[in-house]
Amino acid sequence: MYKLNTIPNSDLRSIRVIDNKEPLVDLRKICPQLVFNIAKYIKKNGGGKAIIDAHYARSDVARRLNQAQSLLPGGFKLMIECAYRSPLMQQKSYDAVYKKLREERPSWSNKLLEEEMDKRVSTVDIAPHCTGGAIDLTIVDQHERQLDMGTQLDEFTEKTYTESPSISSEAIESRNLLKKVLSASGFINFPAEWWHWSYGDREWGYHQKDKTAIYGQSER
Numbered sequence: 001m002y003k004l005n006t007i008p009n010s011d012l013r014s015i016r017v018i019d020n021k022e023p024l025v026d027l028r029k030i031c032p033q034l035v036f037n038i039a040k041y042i043k044k045n046g047g048g049k050a051i052i053d054a055h056y057a058r059s060d061v062a063r064r065l066n067q068a069q070s071l072l073p074g075g076f077k078l079m080i081e082c083a084y085r086s087p088l089m090q091q092k093s094y095d096a097v098y099k100k101l102r103e104e105r106p107s108w109s110n111k112l113l114e115e116e117m118d119k120r121v122s123t124v125d126i127a128p129h130c131t132g133g134a135i136d137l138t139i140v141d142q143h144e145r146q147l148d149m150g151t152q153l154d155e156f157t158e159k160t161y162t163e164s165p166s167i168s169s170e171a172i173e174s175r176n177l178l179k180k181v182l183s184a185s186g187f188i189n190f191p192a193e194w195w196h197w198s199y200g201d202r203e204w205g206y207h208q209k210d211k212t213a214i215y216g217q218s219e220r
């Protein structure tokens, strides 16, 4: 079985954050080539402001998304499902997922439940989307149809692990394309979710030599 290798939350909490105070910008304005399709869970748990928030990211993230877009083959586009999330929205998402998981797994201990939660939603203090540095995204073709990535975005099965061997070769190829353009633009991936990429946050800081993040929690 494929062994998932994520960074423990305790390690993420120990990452130093020196926020460079870059502003949150509207990706619809800065990245007009991208497609926006805000995720269902944002609409369900958040409503109006959360949907608008989800189009915002730090300015250098926007620049890097444009770079990644320019590396895609003709006709293909990055499709954004969620960028910035307010701390309030993050807490709502955490509570909703926790409640659902608790109902699905009544026999699980709190410890097991929390381990599973670490793979699904971050606690507010270290939440990547609250920094404006994290993006949930996929690729669409010239007809704005999503490429086959092996699962839907925001499904939670072992197939959502970026390196899962149990998806079709077509899906592996699509994930490789996403990996190629985002890695080349400085983003790093959260290994439990093929769709989650970030720049500048704690997860990114963990991979830097000086173990320092440049984006902390942000408000808009």
Ligand SMILES: [Zn+2]
Binding pocket: 129, 134, 135, 136, 195, 196, 197
């Ligand atoms: Zn995400």
